Amino acid sequence: AHTVHRITSGQVVIDLQSAVKELVENSLDAGSTAIEVRFQNYGLKSIEVIDNGSGIAPRDYEGIALKHYTSKLSSFEDVSRIVTFGFRGEALSSLCALSDGLTIATATASEAPMGTVLEIDGNGRLKSQKAKVARQRGTTVTVTNLFRPLPVRRKELERNIKREYQKALTILHAYALVPCSKENKGVRLTVTNQIENGRKVAQLKTDGTLSLRASAIALWGTRALDNVTDLDLSFEVETEKSVLRRLNQGSADSPTTSVRVQGLVSKFVIGAGRTTNDRQYFFVNGRPFNAGKASIVQKAVNEVYRTFNVNQAPFVIADFVLPTHACDINVSPDKRTIFLHSENNFVLALKVGYASDLVDL
Numbered sequence: 001a002h003t004v005h006r007i008t009s010g011q012v013v014i015d016l017q018s019a020v021k022e023l024v025e026n027s028l029d030a031g032s033t034a035i036e037v038r039f040q041n042y043g044l045k046s047i048e049v050i051d052n053g054s055g056i057a058p059r060d061y062e063g064i065a066l067k068h069y070t071s072k073l074s075s076f077e078d079v080s081r082i083v084t085f086g087f088r089g090e091a092l093s094s095l096c097a098l099s100d101g102l103t104i105a106t107a108t109a110s111e112a113p114m115g116t117v118l119e120i121d122g123n124g125r126l127k128s129q130k131a132k133v134a135r136q137r138g139t140t141v142t143v144t145n146l147f148r149p150l151p152v153r154r155k156e157l158e159r160n161i162k163r164e165y166q167k168a169l170t171i172l173h174a175y176a177l178v179p180c181s182k183e184n185k186g187v188r189l190t191v192t193n194q195i196e197n198g199r200k201v202a203q204l205k206t207d208g209t210l211s212l213r214a215s216a217i218a219l220w221g222t223r224a225l226d227n228v229t230d231l232d233l234s235f236e237v238e239t240e241k242s243v244l245r246r247l248n249q250g251s252a253d254s255p256t257t258s259v260r261v262q263g264l265v266s267k268f269v270i271g272a273g274r275t276t277n278d279r280q281y282f283f284v285n286g287r288p289f290n291a292g293k294a295s296i297v298q299k300a301v302n303e304v305y306r307t308f309n310v311n312q313a314p315f316v317i318a319d320f321v322l323p324t325h326a327c328d329i330n331v332s333p334d335k336r337t338i339f340l341h342s343e344n345n346f347v348l349a350l351k352v353g354y355a356s357d358l359v360d361l
């Protein structure tokens with residue numbers, strides 16, 4: 001059973017980037033407004049995520065890192081309402097199984113400024129609990145020696161650590177690019193890397209109050225925003241329920257729900273794009289998804305752009321704002337691939353809104 005657990009764990013946390021993503025998502029789920037990510041030796045030695053969120057309630061200590069333990073669902077019904085937020089209770093248990101274990105320091109509002117330090121073993125069991133340590137409200141999760149229980153994977157991580165670290169930074173850039181819309185608040189994000197000789201390198205610092213354009217400039221400089229325009233469009237998608245009804249009953253009526261997409265995109269003129277698709281960030285309700293990987297939506301955007309702008313990829317930051325009750329998104333097991341129904345409507349809206357004088361509709 002132990003082995004099985006380790007294999008399935010590998011699907012939630014597949015690399016350094018997903019480890020970081022899961023930890024930061026937990027901090028966001030806890031309502032944090034400030035998050036600090038500390039890498040030691042690019043994450044090889046440890047990854048630490050410090051937040052000012054709700055903290056973990058004492059009644060949750062025992063179970064916190066057991067498989068399928070989650071405090072985020074009260075009924076099965078809720079599953080259909082959730083988009084990219086954590087809800088499977090797999091991240092912490094995976095991280096335990098795939099490392100030398102976790103250390104968690106946490107305090108809720110009622111315990112602060114005193115908190116508790118929890119030591120969790122590789123099986124997700126609470127090994128020790130030390131009360132009365134200084135801790136403001138929030139949680140610090142430290143993962144030590146990622147992938148050490150899997151020597152081959154560990155070797156691979158060591159060999160490619162610079163690249164893996166860059167991938168982790170990419171997802172952190174995505175969090176730094178929220179706010180994408182009025183609906184989402186930004187987060188104060190600080191990222192540092194302490195390398196072997198003790199030197200600490202500041203990687204990223206955002207204060208969470210800038211406009212999207214200003215955040216992008218802070219990351220990449222003013223020139224990066226040349227030829228970039230605001231993205232703001234809406235399109236209709238069928239709701240999950242109506243898709244099912246259409247398939248089951250052949251019912252012609254298909255109620256739709258409106259999805260708004262906001263962000264930034266390269267102007268649809270020749271030469272305005274980039275030679276690589278490295279600056280393409282997609283969000284659902286302010287949560288990044290599928291960073292750095294080709295998703296259906298990402299392919300669609302590139303396709304529209306490519307129709308008249310040979311060999312170029314747009315700079316694009318796009319937040320899909322959806323009502324979660326009309327959940328039109330299916331989440332894959334790794335929570336990183338999202339399928340949009342009526343994706344053609346999005347492509348059409350993009351053409352009509354941004355390329356209508358250039359492409360033949």
Ligand code: ADP
Binds near residue numbers: 072086
């Ligand atoms: P999930 O996010 O799917 O619920 P996780 O394994 O990621 O599962 O986390 C398990 C539980 O641990 C969460 O449901 C939450 O109660 C708690 N938790 C994890 N990280 C934090 C955090 N930074 N702040 C508060 N609670 C947390």
Ligand code: MG
Binds near residue numbers: 022025089091
């Ligand atoms: Mg989670």
